[in-house]
Amino acid sequence: MPQSPDALDAVAVRTWCSLALEALGREREAIDAINVYPVADGDTGTNLYLTVESAAAAVEAVFEAHATGSTVPAPADAVRAMAHGALIGARGNSGTILAQLLRGMAGVLAEAGDADHLRTALAEAAAAARLAVAHPVEGTVLTVATAAAEAAGGTEAGAGLTAVLDAACEGARAALAATPGQLAVLGRAGVVDAGGQGLVTVLGALLEAVGGQAPPRTPQPAPDTLPRTGDCAPEGPDDGPAFEVIYLLEARDEAVGRLRSRLDALGDSLVVVGGDGLWNVHVHVDDAGAAVEAGVEAGRPYRIRITHFAADRVRARREPAQRAVVVVVPGDGLSVLCTEAGATTVLARPGEPPASGELVDAIRRAHAREVVLLPNDADLRHTAAAAAEQARAEGVRVALVPTRAAVQGIAALAVHEPDRSFDEDVVAMTAAAGATRYAELAVAERQSWTMAGICQAGDILGLIDGDVAVIGEEVPGTARTVLDRMLSAGGELVTLVLGEDVPDALADALREHVREGHPAVDTVVYRGGHQAAPLLIGVE
Structure with missing residues (x-):
């Protein structure tokens, strides 16, 4: 020795x-x-x-x-x-x-x-x-x-x-x-x-x-000889806060003190650790959005993870769950939306795409035998494929649906049915995603050549299916033009995902624009929160 x-x-x-x-x-x-x-x-x-x-x-x-x-x-x-x-x-x-x-x-x-x-x-x-x-x-x-x-x-x-x-x-x-x-x-x-x-x-x-x-x-007794956690817990599946919220936070000490008080009033199991400007925040709450907003008021939250406890408590009584969905989202607003729909989410911050290890972590957190993975970004296809392969090596059946945008992920999640066979569910989700055209508005950072012509710094770009199709001077007009081009090929449902700084009035105006030109087309609006694009558009 x-x-x-x-x-x-x-x-x-x-x-x-x-x-x-x-x-x-x-x-x-x-x-x-x-x-x-x-x-x-x-x-x-x-x-x-x-x-x-x-x-x-x-x-x-x-x-x-x-x-x-x-x-x-x-x-x-x-x-x-x-x-x-x-x-x-x-x-x-x-x-x-x-x-x-x-x-x-x-x-x-x-x-x-x-x-x-x-x-x-x-x-x-x-x-x-x-x-x-x-x-x-x-x-x-x-x-x-x-x-x-x-x-x-x-x-x-x-x-x-x-x-x-x-x-x-x-x-x-x-x-x-x-x-x-x-x-x-x-x-x-x-x-x-x-x-x-x-x-x-x-x-x-x-x-x-x-x-x-x-x-x-x-x-250590073997896991199958231990009591199942759901049978041991004194609470029912609906007791206690609905969500676990975790994020890293860049903030000053005095702001963190105020954050502690705010989060303590929102929920329980509050733990805030760190210092020197970097903190890890953990809390159980019913209003996940409010917990994230509190972090925004204190500083810059990122690597936000939101877990829906109602699903976890059901899983705890019959470990593991048969099937789960893991979805990458570009903003905290969509993270809350997808979590409420029962998905496990991974937040992709602007300029900070998730690594394969984060996706594997999310698959593990889902506690399921079968997982449908929605990367929602064409650039993440290789990362998602590597994560799926690693999870398969750990015994999880993983299907990768090649969603290229968040609106395709929303469409896929909307038709998810865990009670049907895994293959049928994956086919239905893949079909829903594939039937959804996607677009986003972005602000040009510099003068450059695009498929729609030359843009100048500050121009509003309308990207349809990943390519620049419209160059405009302001968001409302560019959004209307993009919608008209997308709907010219038909459609039944328009999905609008608004960025944090986009006013509700824009959504109302675009909904009215769609109604006037296409009376049979419905429009749904979601708040995306902190996302890179001011507006995401989907047409099914």
Whole structure:
């Protein structure tokens, strides 16, 4: 067995992340199965795994950037990368708290990684996590983190890293075993806290990275022997907030203070972690749009993820669901719309297309045997295909419907019927998308040649099926011309998706324009929120 180091170095941090990811991979399903608090949605193990996966990737990036022969990154760079990676990749309630725990530890371990600093790091981490949670509850991961810190703090002066970590792990395991007696929902289910179980696993990986030997693990029952979360939860499927909202936020500290108060009034399970201008926000609410708007008022939210709990609670009672739809959307307004329709959404911010890993994450979050993936962007076809292939390798049946625009995705989602056969459903959704012509309005950034002629910077461009077909001077006139050209080939339904700054009056005017020229054509209007295009148009 290798000799225990006197201080946590960059290699040990890298090994810690690798071992934690490996251990959570082994225990993910078992942790998911005991997830009954705060919501019995059966994904705590998965969320912790994805959070640590992001932390590990950030540490690997530091090592790759530092590839200069035999030298390695400074320990401070490694621990800061770990904390930053966890912050930007945090998933769910427990993943967000774990990110804050790692951030709290990193703030101290960046100074030095010896035993004394480790004691302080564990204490700072536990305190920071409690501050991040709006209403801390005992019998959760917070209790386990505090017990680990207290046990480490009680070790003798002069104790080495391994001794301090061994005490921390023992304290965490004892606290975890006591959680069913502290939180009634755990006691009724006969399980320990899922987030606390995950933290014990992560601390055990740190002990193994430092001491060279894994700590004793509590035997994990097979997932099929564990109680199903939906049967354990005290609430019915319609109790509690309807949505989980998570996003990264660039904002000043004083704005985040106001945001906490606003979100606390909107819902529960509020956790806001981070600092130095970057925050990860997690909350359970009934009004997902209001939660996102609160973030907009505070700063710049992005990587917005909205999960519909009603669907998750049904899945928790009959894991996994038979079929789900994963859809990429260009704005938060459409994200709420599609989530309310039962889809799992991935938000594509302007200039920030989702990576294949984000799509795979969404497929995993859907908790379904069969998934229909709607990329809604021609440029995402290869990314979506790679994500579908990876999900298939994990045992999920995935069909990729090649939607090239959000309005095609809306049309496909409208005909989705989970009760019919998978193939029939995919064919119907593909047909609906293919029968929908799509257009968008954009603002020209510079003078350039287009298929419609030369445009100048500031011109309004009308793109039909991806090609510039109209060049105009203002949005209303360009939109009317685009609609006339699209409807000249016929149509039954016009879909308008308005950007954040587009007034409702424009939608009213365009609806009237369609009615005058094509009385038999219906028009529906949606608010897209923060999207790159001021207007998206679909004609079915």
